[in-house]
Amino acid sequence: xxxxxxxxxxxxxxxxxxxxxxxxxxxxxxxxxxxxxxxxxxxxxxxxxxxxxxxxxxxxxxxxxxxxxxxxxxxxxxxxxxxxxxxxxxxxxxxxxxxxxxxx
Amino acid sequence: xxxxxxxxxxxxxxxxxxxxxxxxxxxxxxxxxxxxxxxxxxxxxxxxxxxxxxxxxxxxxxxxxxxxxxxxxxxxxxxxxxxxxxxxxxxxxxxxxxxxxxxxxxxxxxxxxxxxxxxxxxxxxxxxxxxxxxxxxxxxxxxxxxxxxxxxxxxxxxxxxxxxxxxxxxxxxxxxxxxxxxxxxxxxxxxxxxxxxxxxxxxxxxxxxxxxxxxxxxxxxxxxxxxxxxxxxxxxxxxxxxxxxxxxxxxxxxxxxxxxxxxxxxxxxxxxxxxxxxxxxxxxxxxxxxxxxxx
Numbered sequence: 399x400x401x402x403x404x405x406x407x408x409x410x411x412x413x414x415x416x417x418x419x420x421x422x423x424x425x426x427x428x429x430x431x432x433x434x435x436x437x438x439x440x441x442x443x444x445x446x447x448x449x450x451x452x453x454x455x456x457x458x459x460x461x462x463x464x465x466x467x468x469x470x471x472x473x474x475x476x477x478x479x480x481x482x483x484x485x486x487x488x489x490x491x492x493x494x495x496x497x498x499x500x501x502x
Numbered sequence: 503x504x505x506x507x508x509x510x511x512x513x514x515x516x517x518x519x520x521x522x523x524x525x526x527x528x529x530x531x532x533x534x535x536x537x538x539x540x541x542x543x544x545x546x547x548x549x550x551x552x553x554x555x556x557x558x559x560x561x562x563x564x565x566x567x568x569x570x571x572x573x574x575x576x577x578x579x580x581x582x583x584x585x586x587x588x589x590x591x592x593x594x595x596x597x598x599x600x601x602x603x604x605x606x607x608x609x610x611x612x613x614x615x616x617x618x619x620x621x622x623x624x625x626x627x628x629x630x631x632x633x634x635x636x637x638x639x640x641x642x643x644x645x646x647x648x649x650x651x652x653x654x655x656x657x658x659x660x661x662x663x664x665x666x667x668x669x670x671x672x673x674x675x676x677x678x679x680x681x682x683x684x685x686x687x688x689x690x691x692x693x694x695x696x697x698x699x700x701x702x703x704x705x706x707x708x709x710x711x712x713x714x715x716x717x718x719x720x721x722x723x724x725x726x727x728x729x730x731x732x733x734x735x736x737x738x739x740x741x742x743x744x745x746x747x748x749x750x751x752x753x754x755x756x757x758x759x760x761x762x763x764x765x766x767x768x769x770x771x772x773x774x775x776x777x778x779x780x781x782x783x784x785x786x787x788x789x790x791x792x793x794x795x796x797x
Contacts, residue, residue: 420773422769424766
């Protein structure tokens with residue numbers, strides 16, 4: 399399977415509130431709230447950590463089968479990338495503009 | 503040798519204040535042009551509208567009666583060209599920033615506004631809905647930079663504190679406004695004006711009326727609670743999660759601009775508001791007892 403790398407877009411605003419990560423696309427104003435697992439994926443999306451490593455991290459913290467976690471993570475990143483919230487590449491993403499615009 | 507041009511020899515110039523006064527301007531060289539100035543102060547932010555159309559001035563002074571300021575020095579000025587500029591309010595509104603200037607247009611008006619210079623112009627028909635829309639847009643843009651917003655919400659002051667009742671059309675904003683007892687000061691039944699005020703927020707009266715067709719009072723108070731209205735079998739206040747509160751608030755904030763930076767600002771304002779102000783769900787029956795829950 400091709401490895402994937404994910405990075406947070408700069409065209410978003412995000413903040414943790416009441417224990418939930420909230421994200422808004424500055425491009426199409428779509429608003430998302432993330433659960434705990436999705437928040438780990440989001441916070442790990444630094445462009446340099448592969449999705450496989452992120453899924454391993456999720457599996458260490460939650461009782462979940464690796465295949466199931468991988469499938470859910472793939473769906474999650476695909477959906478956020480469709481709204482321009484996450485950037486996806488088959489190589490590490492080294493772009494300062496991908497840093498989040500708000501403190502996580 | 504040509505004479506040097508100076509301001510005093512301009513063919514026509516505008517006099518400085520006093521605001522709202524009708525001024526006869528011009529000099530021997532120019533045709534007589536009478537301009538009329540009306541400063542409309544909403545949320546403590548006066549906006550000067552300047553027109554050569556006396557009947558439009560009268561329309562402004564009547565429509566915004568309690569919000570016409572005779573003393574405040576306006577921070578923003580607009581020249582309003584009233585004429586046959588189209589009357590369709592059905593076209594989609596567009597608001598964009600270009601080279602530091604906001605461009606606003608719809609079927610019934612177009613406008614340009616330079617927020618740094620504090621100046622702009624509006625071309626519209628003699629239609630009160632057009633100027634109402636421009637004022638809402640301009641104030642929403644001003645507030646976004648300050649951490650505030652306009653929100654679909656009735657608001658009212660009771661015992662020195664402001665309460666907001668938010669919801670889309672049909673949620674009950676006008677109904678709860680109509681049921682307000684006599685000790686309540688109504689700020690608006692349709693669009694609330696919310697400004698950042700230290701570690702909290704302040705709700706200000708607006709002339710943007712809904713079905714009640716009554717201007718709000720031109721005063722303000724610190725926001726105590728935001729209620730999201732719902733139709734229900736009894737009068738009841740219930741908690742709401744932060745995420746749901748932010749989601750509902752974002753849905754009700756008036757936001758017109760196609761501008762990613764402003765989207766981020768509005769998002770931050772909504773989260774700051776939910777962090778600092780209690781937010782609740784309110785279901786109510788359409789009778790005055792609902793106000794027993796508000797104090």
